[in-house]
Amino acid sequence: MTTKNSRWARDRLLLQKVNEVYLRVVSEPSVVQELSDHLTFMVPGAKFSPAYKNKFWDGKIRLLNSLTGLTYTGLVKEISEFAASRNYDVEIDPELQSGELLNEEYLQEHISNISKIAPRDYQKLAFNIAITSNRAIFLSPTASGKSLIIYLIACYYLSILKKQRVLVIVPTVSLVLQMKKDFEEYAGKSLDIHSITAGVDKVTISPVVISTWQSIYKMPKDWFKQFGCVIGDEVHLFKATSLKSIMEKLVDCKYRFGFTGTLDGSLTNKVTLEGLFGAVKQITTSAELMDQGHIANLKIKALVLQYDKDTRQATKKLNYQDEMDFLVRHEKRNKFIRNLTLSLEGNSLVLFQYVEKHGKVLFDMMKTKAPDRKIFFVHGGVEGDDRERIRGIVEKESDAIIVASYGTFSTGINIRNLHSVVLASPSKSRVRILQSIGRGLRIGDSKDSMTLYDIADDLRAGTYTNFTLQHFMERINIYNNEGFEYKIFNTEI
Numbered sequence: 099m100t101t102k103n104s105r106w107a108r109d110r111l112l113l114q115k116v117n118e119v120y121l122r123v124v125s126e127p128s129v130v131q132e133l134s135d136h137l138t139f140m141v142p143g144a145k146f147s148p149a150y151k152n153k154f155w156d157g158k159i160r161l162l163n164s165l166t167g168l169t170y171t172g173l174v175k176e177i178s179e180f181a182a183s184r185n186y187d188v189e190i191d192p193e194l195q196s197g198e199l200l201n202e203e204y205l206q207e208h209i210s211n212i213s214k215i216a217p218r219d220y221q222k223l224a225f226n227i228a229i230t231s232n233r234a235i236f237l238s239p240t241a242s243g244k245s246l247i248i249y250l251i252a253c254y255y256l257s258i259l260k261k262q263r264v265l266v267i268v269p270t271v272s273l274v275l276q277m278k279k280d281f282e283e284y285a286g287k288s289l290d291i292h293s294i295t296a297g298v299d300k301v302t303i304s305p306v307v308i309s310t311w312q313s314i315y316k317m318p319k320d321w322f323k324q325f326g327c328v329i330g331d332e333v334h335l336f337k338a339t340s341l342k343s344i345m346e347k348l349v350d351c352k353y354r355f356g357f358t359g360t361l362d363g364s365l366t367n368k369v370t371l372e373g374l375f376g377a378v379k380q381i382t383t384s385a386e387l388m389d390q391g392h393i394a395n396l397k398i399k400a401l402v403l404q405y406d407k408d409t410r411q412a413t414k415k416l417n418y419q420d421e422m423d424f425l426v427r428h429e430k431r432n433k434f435i436r437n438l439t440l441s442l443e444g445n446s447l448v449l450f451q452y453v454e455k456h457g458k459v460l461f462d463m464m465k466t467k468a469p470d471r472k473i474f475f476v477h478g479g480v481e482g483d484d485r486e487r488i489r490g491i492v493e494k495e496s497d498a499i500i501v502a503s504y505g506t507f508s509t510g511i512n513i514r515n516l517h518s519v520v521l522a523s524p525s526k527s528r529v530r531i532l533q534s535i536g537r538g539l540r541i542g543d544s545k546d547s548m549t550l551y552d553i554a555d556d557l558r559a560g561t562y563t564n565f566t567l568q569h570f571m572e573r574i575n576i577y578n579n580e581g582f583e584y585k586i587f588n589t590e591i
Contacts, residue, residue, distance in 0.1 A: 224379070
């Protein structure tokens with residue numbers, strides 16, 4: 099098929115597959131430029147970058163090169179929607195198109211041959227989409243059983259790949275260990291899986307490799323040739339440049355799937371992830387899972403701490419970082435969090451942001467007041483095996499407490515026997531909040547509900563509203579958008 103510009107009218111685009119990473123857009127130059135502008139985004143937080151401040155970078159990411167017409171293969175749906183909105187015709191290379199969903203009988207027969215666990219309807223749908231589309235991002239909340247879907251996809255593609263392997267990428271060491279354990283549970287036996295973390299040999303003959311992205315993103319392109327299928331879990335947490343580096347090296351990897359419980363609301367990140375993996379597919383929601391009894395009912399108690407007039411006046415000129423430092427070092431605030439946590443029934447998870455000046459302080463205060471209670475302190479310096487051991491202990495306890503940093507326990511860790519989550523540090527991150535809530539939504543033998551305690555701080559003075567109270571308002575917007583019920587309590591500190 100010719101690609102000369104004279105062949106293309108002002109209202110036509112041709113999408114040609116180049117490889118598993120890139121496609122080429124062929125059209126009249128002004129149309130390509132128009133599409134390039136559509137696929138150009140301001141990067142969130144770019145204005146804080148030294149390159150932006152020094153005017154070496156305009157703060158934008160461009161997903162289509164207007165000179166070569168190259169863009170990511172996963173953007174077929176985005177480009178098609180762009181064209182439709184402008185009444186442009188699109189001709190798509192057959193190799194870029196998805197097949198029809200498989201019938202229920204064939205699907206069930208395949209699943210029963212590889213899994214001892216019967217998947218739910220939405221898990222079967224996700225599996226069906228995966229094996230008929232070859233690429234996608236699945237948006238499915240915490241406790242929806244993403245690891246079972248990943249397992250089914252991995253097994254299916256192992257059965258059709260000849261000499262290539264399946265690569266499963268996760269953001270943390272804990273998730274490497276947990277994913278391997280989950281795979282073996284679903285299979286009902288031990289599996290030949292090679293787990294890669296820092297310092298582990300990256301050469302293997304195992305058919306499945308589970309690795310943190312940090313351990314492999316610097317590997318050469320030749321190393322990635324061994325993989326025919328890549329599956330990324332919690333892809334919203336991957337560092338953007340590292341994720342792009344990995345996915346762009348997988349030029350021969352046809353089957354690509356990303357999983358996440360939530361996206362951060364940034365169009366930039368959503369479209370970039372779609373380009374690397376494929377279109378986003380929402381397979382279920384937390385509200386649906388609660389209605390179906392698959393996850394615990396969520397109760398949110400927002401505790402807004404009220405400070406005296408002198409404190410409000412003294413803090414109204416603080417910048418964000420100074421306000422955070424004031425709050426995490428505030429003795430009465432920390433005592434309130436300690437007393438609240440110790441009063442809760444069942445197992446509790448307390449999440450903090452700063453290790454030394456907040457997490458360790460809270461841990462020491464709790465241990466001093468309740469020396470006989472099982473209280474654990476988890477942060478980035480705690481080895482993955484130790485985190486897994488602590489998780490296992492808490493699963494069997496009825497009144498244990500984990501004081502953990504957001505980075506270690508807000509994402510991906512399964513604790514079925516968790517009754518309460520306390521947000522000890524303010525945050526406005528949609529991803530962090532929803533992932534933190536997800537830690538307690540799994541149903542256990544002794545629980546069918548979970549309570550989130552959202553600690554907020556009212557330092558308003560006159561017309562001034564403090565930073566972290568503004569962040570609390572953004573959290574309320576998140577709860578409203580997700581359909582979560584909540585109650586707000588004003589509490590004198």
